[in-house]
Amino acid sequence: KAGVTQTPRYLIKTRGQQVTLSCSPISGHRSVSWYQQTPGQGLQFLFEYFSETQRNKGNFPGRFSGRQFSNSRSEMNVSTLELGDSALYLCASSYGSNSPLHFGNGTRLTVT
Amino acid sequence: DQQVKQNSPSLSVQEGRISILNCDYTNSMFDYFLWYKKYPAEGPTFLISISSIKDKNEDGRFTVFLNKSAKHLSLHIVPSQPGDSAVYFCAASARTNAGKSTFGDGTTLTVKP
Numbered sequence A: 001k002a003g004v005t006q007t008p009r010y011l012i013k014t015r016g017q018q019v020t021l022s023c024s025p026i027s028g029h030r031s032v033s034w035y036q037q038t039p040g041q042g043l044q045f046l047f048e049y050f051s052e053t054q055r056n057k058g059n060f061p062g063r064f065s066g067r068q069f070s071n072s073r074s075e076m077n078v079s080t081l082e083l084g085d086s087a088l089y090l091c092a093s094s095y096g097s098n099s100p101l102h103f104g105n106g107t108r109l110t111v112t
Numbered sequence B: 001d002q003q004v005k006q007n008s009p010s011l012s013v014q015e016g017r018i019s020i021l022n023c024d025y026t027n028s029m030f031d032y033f034l035w036y037k038k039y040p041a042e043g044p045t046f047l048i049s050i051s052s053i054k055d056k057n058e059d060g061r062f063t064v065f066l067n068k069s070a071k072h073l074s075l076h077i078v079p080s081q082p083g084d085s086a087v088y089f090c091a092a093s094a095r096t097n098a099g100k101s102t103f104g105d106g107t108t109l110t111v112k113p
Helices: none
Strands: A005-007 A010-013 A019-024 A031-037 A043-050 A053-057 A064-068 A074-078 A087-094 A107-111 B010-014 B019-025 B032-038 B045-051 B056-059 B062-067 B072-077 B086-093 B107-112
Touching: A005 A087, A010 A019, A019 A087, A019 A107, A031 A074, A043 A064, A074 A087, B010 B019, B019 B032, B019 B086, B019 B107, B032 B062, B045 B056, B045 B062, B045 B072, B072 B086
Parallel strands: A010 A107, B010 B107
Antiparallel strands: A005 A019, A019 A074, A031 A043, A031 A087, A043 A053, A064 A074, A087 A107, B019 B072, B032 B045, B032 B086, B056 B062, B062 B072, B086 B107
16 A cells, blocks of 8 residues: 655745645545644644544644545645744544554645 | 653663653543654654553564553563664554544654664
8 A cells, every 4th residue: 555645745935925735645544634843843733634524623823724635635734834834744644533643754844 | 731741852772672762641531642653754653552441562572551540651662673763752642533643752762783
């Protein structure tokens, strides 16, 4: 099985712009979660989608949004980028509610 | 309020010895605990998990221990190998909600040959 695929791998944006990150889960996985990792920090939960519905949301401002499509692929959008949004954004998929997460290699976002 | 804490940012051990990584949590609602390993430029990889109905789970060289009364879990790696050198993350969630996991800040393990 192919793993979780995230595109692009690297992204450089300017403050005030918006960005869209993409994630293709493992085939058969219906849950997709997004996490942010900043230097020296653990992974901070952004949101989780299951069957095209947002099931959980973390403590991030409304500038961070996401969606999931009928084929389980997911996108994450960040509007009005700030310097502090520079981070590694990780997408993870799982088979069910009590299954481990399978992570992609992430998208490294740099905001200048 | 950090609900999952890994108090040791780094750990260095000799090849062949035991590595013990520790993790503390505060939220009593957590009943599913996992360890992930992360190499540079890669996403975390699931290593081992344990549910709150158990106090130990073993998988080859990796064993996770859970002490519910102390809200503490540990990962033992025996024997440690240089290829185990990575960042290890402890994660916790409600078992029915593993998609929303709370992670510690990670411990960087270095295994010296």
